[in-house]
Amino acid sequence: MYTGDLREVPISVLAYIGDAVYELRIRLYLCQKSNAKSGALHRETIKWVRAAAQAAAVDRLLPLLNETETMIYRRGRNSQPSSMPKNADPADYMAATGLEAVIGYLYLKGDQDRLDHLLEEILEGSINERKS
Numbered sequence: 001m002y003t004g005d006l007r008e009v010p011i012s013v014l015a016y017i018g019d020a021v022y023e024l025r026i027r028l029y030l031c032q033k034s035n036a037k038s039g040a041l042h043r044e045t046i047k048w049v050r051a052a053a054q055a056a057a058v059d060r061l062l063p064l065l066n067e068t069e070t071m072i073y074r075r076g077r078n079s080q081p082s083s084m085p086k087n088a089d090p091a092d093y094m095a096a097t098g099l100e101a102v103i104g105y106l107y108l109k110g111d112q113d114r115l116d117h118l119l120e121e122i123l124e125g126s127i128n129e130r131k132s
Contacts, residue, residue: 001108001110002108002109002110004129005116006105006108009105010109011072011075011079011101011113012079012082013104014076014100014101014102014104014108015076015079015097015098015100015101015104015106015108016100016104017103017104017107017108018099018100018102018103018104018105018107019038019100019102019104021102021103021104021107021115022049022054022099022100022103022119023045023049023079025050025119025131026045026048027045029123030035030044030048031097036041036097038091050088051089051092051093051096051130052089052092052094054095054096054099054100055089055091055092055095055096055099056090056110057099057125058073058095058098058099059108060121060122060125061118061121064118064121067103069102069105069106072098072101072102072105073098073099073101074098075098075101076097076098076099076100076101077095078094078095079094079097079101081094083099089094094103097126102118103118103119105117106118120127
């Protein structure tokens with residue numbers, strides 16, 4: 001848990017932390033659900049963590065966010081990235097950055113229950129979409 005004032009943490013740092021936490025949680029989830037080799041796990045992870053997949057998750061998650069989380073999401077989404085991947089749609093990339101900022105905020109805040117709840121919503125929604 002972060003002991004400083006979270007209001008002083010730059011939004012880009014929240015997104016940076018959130019990106020790492022999100023990818024780790026996806027990797028752990030995939031390892032629990034499959035006994036595939038690392039190469040196959042990596043390819044599947046990429047499908048989950050790419051900007052388009054995260055943007056789709058945002059659509060499901062926005063109604064569940066509280067006021068503070070929504071504010072952080074908007075700050076992340078509206079931040080100006082220093083660079084943008086060539087293969088990512090700019091709107092998807094910005095939405096993904098907002099999601100990562102929320103995840104980073106919850107992680108640094110130490111709100112594991114809330115973080116787990118939101119990540120479960122993402123996982124369940126993504127699984128249901130893949131089945132459709």
